[in-house]
Amino acid sequence: MNDSLLVRLPQGEDLLAALVGVCLEHNVTKGQVSLIGALSRAVLGYYPQDTREYVTRTLAEGTEILSGLGNVSLKDGQPCVHLHLTLLTRDFTVTGGHALPGCVLFAGEACITPIEGPRLHRSHDPATGLPLWDLTGM
């Protein structure tokens, strides 16, 4: 049997903050995240590989979270949730992106799986411009 955490996320709260809160409460510093549910507001990022500055889009409408997929590792010593979202809008079209602060939960059911082994730390990767895992620990 698996010791994953299956948690109901609180309505009205920030998605990333809620997930980090669960990690802090249960001492999860390394793990996998998957979730479904719905957002009342979404803030999404796309990272252009040439200009290397996130483009963001805000959806001020209700969406279904078709998929929230990502992981937990450490950044500046704190649990950091890296999450990508696939969202369904009312007309059954799909959008999504890198989850940014400002995503507001309508309902959320998350599965957080703590993973054993050496901790993973994020730091600036010059080749991509992104905060990736240090290869030292892998």
Place this chain on the structure above:
Amino acid sequence: MNDSLLVRLPQGEDLLAALVGVCLEHNVTKGQVSLIGALSRAVLGYYPQDTREYVTRTLAEGTEILSGLGNVSLKDGQPCVHLHLTLLTRDFTVTGGHALPGCVLFAGEACITPIEGPRLHRSHDPATGLPLWDLTGM
């Protein structure tokens, strides 16, 4: 090593019924679900956060299941699979939604991970109008 169930789902059967069947056969009352495959028919829901009545859409065509993500918990004492689908149609556009009865499998490969700990029960949540997990057990 992990005791997740990796199962081939039967062609021609109802997706949700097939998943519930696996849960009943293996006594899974709490778990995570992920799957890929293809459907010959899809019945999808979107839940408007204002009107709170599911809008449904039926696709009477073949689609790839890009992602099926969700969980297993109990509703009225029985295993209940809550699943969101991301689907690809022939012209490489993507749609999806809350999986409803009537999704027919062409091929399916599911991973069901039983999770330990207190059982989760769904009941009516007045704040959202949805059958969410009782907070008592969390």
Place this chain on the structure above:
Amino acid sequence: MNDSLLVRLPQGEDLLAALVGVCLEHNVTKGQVSLIGALSRAVLGYYPQDTREYVTRTLAEGTEILSGLGNVSLKDGQPCVHLHLTLLTRDFTVTGGHALPGCVLFAGEACITPIEGPRLHRSHDPATGLPLWDLTGM
């Protein structure tokens, strides 16, 4: 605690080859795969259920991997990764498909969960025309 592998995938390499490489290095013959990240090139398949010949589409542009979901089993005695991708393009539209050789990584964070129990072998399934798991082992 879970012994899943959380790995950074190498920039510039083929996605499927990189995942198979991790499986070979860690002796994973059966497992679940989930990943997020970004591709600099994507080669995607859609399987029409009538004509039964994969239609492919190549995206020669950067995309976010909103979801990579799939599994590891054996095909011709070697680890085989079956993976479906949901991808976000620069204009926040979403496409995806069955991952084919030729997907080039910009960044990738994968979770590979080894699963215990009898090995799963893929062989030709006449009913669908696809290489599915032998039912003998299930």
